[in-house]
Amino acid sequence: MRMSSSAAHVRVSSAVLGIALAAGTAFGAAACASAEPAASTGAPAPAGLIELAHVRVLAEFDESAGQNAESIALEPDGGAVIGMISARQVVRVRGDGGTEVLVTMPVPADGGGTTPVVGFPQVTGVARDQGGAVFFLYSAGRGGLTGIWRLAPGSTEPELIVPMPADTMPNALLIDQPGDRFLVTDSTGGRVWEAPLSGGEPSVWSADPTIAPSGFFGANGLKLHAGAVWVSNYDLGTIVRIPVEQSGAAGPAAVHATGLTGIDDFDFTGRGEEILAALNDTSELVGVAADGSHRVLLDGDDGLQGTTAVVVRGDSAFITNGALREGDRPALRVARLVGG
Incomplete structure (x- = not known):
């Protein structure tokens, strides 16, 4: 069910509690993939808005091991790389649904209790370049661990290529190839950072008030589309558009959509500014018109269950269940885009 604005404090507290409970579990191998189809296609969309059908499970993960799926980077074979929050892992899902753990990050010496807001270390955003290198974000509350990590093709040893301040909470990661840079949301700081693709020191690209937190997380999901950087604000339930100026700097931000309670990640459908958005709090995937x-x-x-991310490729939408606050079936699901 949807949550009213009067329940915001309860919503945030519940989210933190759910994350903390997940962090206390032991970790292990990913569960076997399931080929069973999911249930119905959901409520009908308004006229002109795309619909989703043929929802199926591509892979299920081990909730008891902290494999709470967070983010998605698609691979050429129809599979994906997934960031696993509480397990501190990066997991590969093959096109046939098989899984393998690529990385498990170490727990800091202090246990990660200084990680902003959540109080435990976690892997969040993932990205993949055309050469097959995998990049991911680790938030550990400590310098020398927090930042952008790179896993070279065939390697099992990641390297920290962009160290970020210990008080940041890096969440979403994208590769801006034309701009020769990474872009990263910092959820507790309410900022978007940039850093060279070759690695090095990051800098704040935007700290606009529209992406600031209001009690928990601000800037969350992140996409580059039609000459602008688009950012979701979890606390405010909004999607914000920040134009990219000719110099590469951030232009004036504007709120594009509101009323998206507990929004996490999102993606464009390929039809102009139409968006699919994952609402974590309400376990929903919504279509957002232009x-x-x-x-x-x-x-x-x-x-x-605790929808965390969505990525569109062609006529398919890949959707992750985080299952942090409710449910016990973190998974990667696939749906077909139809109609509209």
Whole structure:
């Protein structure tokens, strides 16, 4: 069910509690993939907005091991690389649903209790370049661990290529190839950082008030589209558009959509500014029209549990269940884009 604004404090506290509980579990191998189809296609979308159908499970993960799926980087074979929050892992899901753990990050000497807001270390955003290198974010509350890590193709030893300040909470990661830079959201700082693709020191690209937190997380999901950087604000339930100026600097930010309670990650459908957005708090996937209006497309009846991310490729949408606050089936699901 949807949560009213009067329940915001309860919502945030519940989210922190859910994350903390997940952090206390032991970690292990990923569960076997499931080929069973999910339930219905959800509520019908408004006229002109795309619909989703044929929802199926590509892979399920081990909730008891802290494999709470967070972010998605697609691979050429139809599989994906997934960041696992509480397990501190990067997991590969093959196109046939098979899984393998690529990286498990070490626990800091202090246990990671200084990690901003959440109080435990976690792997969040992932990205993949055309050469097959995997990049991921680790937030550990300590310098020398927090930042952007690179895993070279065929390697099992990641390296920290962009160290970020210990008080940041890096969340979403993207590769801006034309700009020769990474872009990273900092959820507790309410900022977007940039850093060279070759590695090195990061700098703040935008700290606009529209992406600031209001009690928990601000800037969360992140996409580059049509000459602008788009950022979701978890606390405010908004999607913000920040134009990229000719110099590469951030232009004036503007709120594009509101009313998206507990929004995490999002992606564009390929039809202009139409968006699919993952709502973590309500376990929903919503379609957001170009004018900012939105409608629920998939929900718990379709097997969603703590929806964390969505990535679109062609006519397929890849969706992760984090299952942090509710449920016990973190998973990667795939749905078909139809109609509209």
